[in-house]
Amino acid sequence: MATPVYAGPFGVEQAQRLLWRAGFGPRHGEAEKLAALGLDGAVDALLHPPAFAAVGPEPSDRGLPLAPDDAYGHDHLWWLDRMVRGNQPLVERMTLIWHDWFATSNQKVGSQKLMLQQNQTMRIGALGSFRNLFLAMTEDPAMLVWLDGIRNTKRAPNENYAREMMELFSLGASNGYTEADVREQARSLTGWTASYQQGLGLTGFAFNPLQHDTGVKTVFGQAGNFDFLDSVRLCVTHPDHPAFFVTKLWSYFVPVPPDAATLNALVRIYVQDHQIQPVVRAILRHPQLYTGPRLVKPPVVYQAGLMRALQSPVDGTTWMQLAAQSGQRLFYPPDVSGWDDTRWLDTSTFRARWFIAAKALTPYRLDERVTAPRKKATDLLAAALHLFAEPSLLPTTQHALVAFADSAQQVANPHVVENALRQLIAVSPELQAA
Amino acid sequence: MSCNDCNRTDLVRRAIAEAGRGLPELEPGMPLPAGTGMSRRSFLLGASGVALSVFGGAALSPRAIEEALAAAPAAQPVLLSVFLAGGVDTLSLLFPAGDPLYTKYRPSLKLDPTGATAFAPDPRLYWHPSAASLATLFGEGKVAALPAVGYDHPDQSHFTSRHYWEVGATDPQLRTGWLGRWLDTVGSADNPLQGLSLDTTLGPSLATATMPVAALDSPTRYSFSDSRYGVFPLEVQMLEALGALASPKTLSADPGLAQAARAARQSQQIRAQLATFQQLGTKVPYPASNDPFPQRLAGLAAMLQAGLPVRVVSITAPGAYDTHAGQAQPLSTGLKLTMDSLLAFQRDLEQRGLADRVLVHVWSEFGRRAQENGSAGTDHGAAGAGFLIGTRVNGGMIGQYPGLQSGLDQQGNLVATADFRGLYAALIAQWLGGDPAKVIPGASSFQQPTLLR
The missing domain is CATH 3.40.720 (Alkaline Phosphatase, subunit A)
Incomplete structure (x- = not known):
């Protein structure tokens, strides 16, 4: 049985939701264009974007171009800019998913260059074969530093990558492997080396057969003189891997688990050739995406989304700092399990989102020293909503905002009130979860 | 400032003195307190719009507030x-x-x-x-x-x-x-500070099913106006409006919407709770x-x-x-x-x-x-x-x-x-x-x- 396909109306509202789940929300007019393509056309347009192009002003820091490999915070800014100005939103969103999946932090790697190299590997493989991507991560220099692959030698095995490759990357915690498998996989993975050069840091990442344990290992009950290629093969061909893979991938798009029939259908798509793209396609066409509950926007998605809609320029490391405060500094996930996508919002991260909205709205700020004539509260709200390309707010939100606009105009002029309304719309629950 | 023998009463007195003239009208619908077993009144102080939360403040004069605070039960563990x-x-x-x-x-x-x-x-x-x-x-x-x-x-x-x-x-x-x-099991529906992560995000051990909790990077900087990002002359009123628009959605059947609404509502609550807090030196x-x-x-x-x-x-x-x-x-x-x-x-x-x-x-x-x-x-x-x-x-x-x-x-x-x-x-x-x-x-x-x- 194939996965169910959404059969309801596909209008602007559905196109907006698709753009929030598969990208960073719409620019003005984008949802309308996508809606005109219909569901299948819209999904295929996202899966097969044109060659990369960016619109709008180039990113900068204090007026100078970015130096993403070297300058502090420019790694975040460089990627954020691709999300904000780019025309391949799904590719960037998938890259963000892989960054969370194979979560690697520059906290330990200590090289923006290696981190961006890994980022590019994820981007190129974003919608290709998961087996190839997994293999690429296993021999990725940043990963080899992060999970001690270069310290895992024949004489002194280090279990760090061996454990996480099963627990987090391919099977799930205690799902179909034992502690003995962890130790044996560590032996299979031995042999990666690098050298330290003054001024360059770690360099020359390579497989050195002399450091590899060529003995027989037993993994998942199979014996052989396995190496890192076998390690990855054994994980992706493990009977518990497909369900883990599709369930985890689904969770990035839909906040409730797939039902059994959907899970089975997705597994059948995936096991054909371990391709990511057809699984994503099935998820993006699934009824749950359009009729199910909202998904809380990850902080970077919220940030990039507001900047994309408002055409705010990436103009300094403040954007990186605000993302960090809101709980998601790119290239610095909290640990190897990535970010906790179920707990983005609390009183601290909410406040950071408030400041992200305030900064994104700064170019539109109305001059509060100018006294404008008093306006009807509903007109003020309509004007404020227009700036955000008419997001739909629930009636309780509209009523509260109108009541605020009425009472606020008793003590402040309409420019102050309209600035405040824009801010409140940007941080409203409806704009945090889509 | 350094002040080792400041107590809650002094704090309240100073907050009132600094916030200026006259006592404010009672604000309706403000939350009840947490864990104190006492009712709370919240006030907006003077033109500065500083919100003051007072525990046990049944009467309205500054003296009565001080007396009520002084008579508060022994603080809890x-x-x-x-x-x-x-x-x-x-x-x-x-x-x-x-x-x-x-x-x-x-x-x-x-x-x-x-x-x-x-x-x-x-x-x-x-x-x-x-x-x-x-x-x-x-x-x-x-x-x-x-x-x-x-x-x-x-x-x-x-x-x-x-x-x-x-x-x-x-x-x-x-x-x-x-x-x-x-x-x-024992908390208050209106006191996010009862469960507090001193961190940029909430600690999972504090995750509740129903009661509000808070994460606070720094107790002295919990404001929503910042000259680096945007200053809002109506900050207090905006936060009240935020609480009002978020409240009906905190129990939404849509978990994502409810989570966003709770974060907004709780932010407004701890903003009010911390409005008069000043860190005393040590x-x-x-x-x-x-x-x-x-x-x-x-x-x-x-x-x-x-x-x-x-x-x-x-x-x-x-x-x-x-x-x-x-x-x-x-x-x-x-x-x-x-x-x-x-x-x-x-x-x-x-x-x-x-x-x-x-x-x-x-x-x-x-x-x-x-x-x-x-x-x-x-x-x-x-x-x-x-x-x-x-x-x-x-x-x-x-x-x-x-x-x-x-x-x-x-x-x-x-x-x-x-x-x-x-x-x-x-x-x-x-x-x-x-x-x-x-x-x-x-x-x-x-x-x-x-x-x-």
């Missing part, structure tokens, strides 16, 4: 949960130099007992030199040490084991934290560091002195404890800053007259393997070290050090001699107050140590 993330190496923190197998298992990482402080309850053990501050407090009888705390069938995944500790059960599916469930020097840990502890001491209704607090200690490679230096650096800060915090509480109200629990998701690996590091283990700190603590040892000869499991990891769930149950029964059975699944099946003197 506070638990601070300090997490050493990554699995701290128990066998370094309390290193068994007197155990014949120690030097065999730790050829490059073994620590030298010369000059180290011996651990009185077990002559085999010594305090890590970088944990000297903790040894000092232990010597004063203010620390209970658990040299091997954990659970049966230990899981060596960081995330699974940490999750178990956070939810207070070996249940991968449980979604509320153990402190969160305690708040769900004479106690905290360690100088770029890490926010020492200053967060100093802020907490000041919040407690100001009478803010905080009950359970979570914080992550500085340091990198997942020491698979090159363990010695990072372990030492992290332990030193953590323990020196905790000593300063304890001294600060003592000086402010708050020491009998606060108990600190230090924990990690597991210990590390007895045998070091080939990278001058250690891999994931089982039982770990834990500590309770406070003037009320029954100083000494809980459980025993099991020893390397017979105290290792089949994988070469220390076996547990105390169960973390028994510890949690005891913390609830003996310190926080409440029924452990309502919070910790199977609470009665775990031995509960005597925690208080």
Whole structure:
């Protein structure tokens, strides 16, 4: 049985939701264009974007171009800019998913260059074969530093990558492997080396057969003189891997688990050739995406989304700092399990989102020293909503905002009130979860 | 400013004086207090629009507010949960130099007992030199040490084991934290500060099903106007509007919408709670560091002195404890800053007259393997070290050090001699107050140590 396909109306509202789940929300007019393509056309347009192009002003820091490999915070800014100005939103969103999946932090790697190299590997493989991507991560220099692959030698095995490759990357915690498998996989993975050069840091990442344990290992009950290629093969061909893979991938798009029939259908798509793209396609066409509950926007998605809609320029490391405060500094996930996508919002991260909205709205700020004539509260709200390309707010939100606009105009002029309304719309629950 | 004998009354007086003229009208519909058993009134003070939350303020004159505050019931006990993330190496923190197998298992990482402080309850053990501050407090009888705390069938995944500790059960599916469930049974629907993470995000052990909780990066900077990003002349009114638009959605059947609404509503609530809070200085020097840990502890001491209704607090200690490679230096650096800060915090509480109200629990998701690996590091283990700190603590040892000869499991990891769930149950029964059975699944099946003197 194939996965169910959404059969309801596909209008602007559905196109907006698709753009929030598969990208960073719409620019003005984008949802309308996508809606005109219909569901299948819209999904295929996202899966097969044109060659990369960016619109709008180039990113900068204090007026100078970015130096993403070297300058502090420019790694975040460089990627954020691709999300904000780019025309391949799904590719960037998938890259963000892989960054969370194979979560690697520059906290330990200590090289923006290696981190961006890994980022590019994820981007190129974003919608290709998961087996190839997994293999690429296993021999990725940043990963080899992060999970001690270069310290895992024949004489002194280090279990760090061996454990996480099963627990987090391919099977799930205690799902179909034992502690003995962890130790044996560590032996299979031995042999990666690098050298330290003054001024360059770690360099020359390579497989050195002399450091590899060529003995027989037993993994998942199979014996052989396995190496890192076998390690990855054994994980992706493990009977518990497909369900883990599709369930985890689904969770990035839909906040409730797939039902059994959907899970089975997705597994059948995936096991054909371990391709990511057809699984994503099935998820993006699934009824749950359009009729199910909202998904809380990850902080970077919220940030990039507001900047994309408002055409705010990436103009300094403040954007990186605000993302960090809101709980998601790119290239610095909290640990190897990535970010906790179920707990983005609390009183601290909410406040950071408030400041992200305030900064994104700064170019539109109305001059509060100018006294404008008093306006009807509903007109003020309509004007404020227009700036955000008419997001739909629930009636309780509209009523509260109108009541605020009425009472606020008793003590402040309409420019102050309209600035405040824009801010409140940007941080409203409806704009945090889509 | 520095002011050691300021009390809540002084704070309120100053807030009123600074906020200016006249007392404000009663604001309708403001939340009731947390845990104080008293009703709360909130006021908007004068033209500055500063919101003041007063506990027990039934009357309206400043004198009456002061009197009501002065008559408030004795403040309630506070638990601070300090997490050493990554699995701290128990066998370094309390290193068994007197155990014949120690030097065999730790050829490059073994620590030298010369000059180290011996651990009185077990002559085999010594305090890590970088944990000297903790040894000092232990010597004063203010620390209970658990040299091997954990659970049966230990899981060596960081995330699974940490999750178990956070939810207070070996249940991968449980979604509320153990402190969160305690708040769900005894907390207030209108006091987010009752469960507080001093962090940029909420600690999972505080995750509740129903009661509000808060995360606070810094207690003195919780405002929504900032000259770097945007200044809002109507900040107070905007926050009220935010609370009003969010409130109806906090119970939405759509979990994402409800989560966003709760965060907005709780932000408005703690903004009001903290509006008059000013951090009072301390004479106690905290360690100088770029890490926010020492200053967060100093802020907490000041919040407690100001009478803010905080009950359970979570914080992550500085340091990198997942020491698979090159363990010695990072372990030492992290332990030193953590323990020196905790000593300063304890001294600060003592000086402010708050020491009998606060108990600190230090924990990690597991210990590390007895045998070091080939990278001058250690891999994931089982039982770990834990500590309770406070003037009320029954100083000494809980459980025993099991020893390397017979105290290792089949994988070469220390076996547990105390169960973390028994510890949690005891913390609830003996310190926080409440029924452990309502919070910790199977609470009665775990031995509960005597925690208080």
